[in-house]
Amino acid sequence: MNQITIRKATFDDLETLFxxxxxxxxxxxxxxxxxxxxxxxxxxxxxxxxxxHVELLVAEFEGDVIGSGYARIESAKPYLKHGRHAYLGFMYVAPAHRGKGVNKKIMDGLKDWVRSQNITELRLDVYHDNISAIKAYEKIGFTKHMIEMRLGL
Structure with a gap:
């Protein structure tokens, strides 16, 4: 049985990533x-x-790319305890492969890369009404931190 593998994205993956x-x-x-x-x-x-300063990973199963995610190193605000953090994004799993732990495997790969860069803080944005995404991130250890508010004029 083939396993899900995690690897760095290449230019050959562009069509799928788009x-x-x-x-x-x-x-x-x-x-x-x-x-x-x-x-x-x-x-x-x-x-x-x-x-x-970006690690873009893909998940592959039986030769097909089925998921993606990136970590981007950013400078932190000067008043924070950490000087740099990694911002996570582009977290996507193809619908046929959801619920199989693909996102966790991608996150584990990104966390390994972030640690190798001597970064100790991960951040990401999620819409406050996107309950399923929030639960998925909380399941792997993220906590709610701040809500961004807006007012259209």
Whole structure:
């Protein structure tokens, strides 16, 4: 039986990753009325693959890429205890493979890379109404920290 493997994304993965990006956006549209109605892009995927301060990982099963996620090293605000943290994003698992621990495997790979960079803080954003995502992140140890508020004028 083939196992799910985690590896660095390559340029050969771009077509699949572009589809995943649209999957992330479509999943988030119901939570964000400020997103443009036409096709949009969140990520510079090719740039992330090339970057030394970003680790873009994919999950692979039987030769198919089935999930993705990245960690990006960022400077922290000068008043925080940590000087740098890793921001996580592009967390996506193909619908047929959800509930199989794929996201956890990707997260474990990202945490390993972040630790290797001597980073001790992980951060991510999630919509406050996205209860299933919040529960998934809490299950692997994340805690709620701050709510961003907005007012359209």
């Amino acid at each position: 589809r995943f990006e649209q999957g992330v956006i479509e999943a988030e549209r119901p939570f964000d009325s400020t997103l443009k109605d036409e096709q949009i892009h969140y990520y510079d995927i090719a740039g992330m693959i090339k970057s030394s």
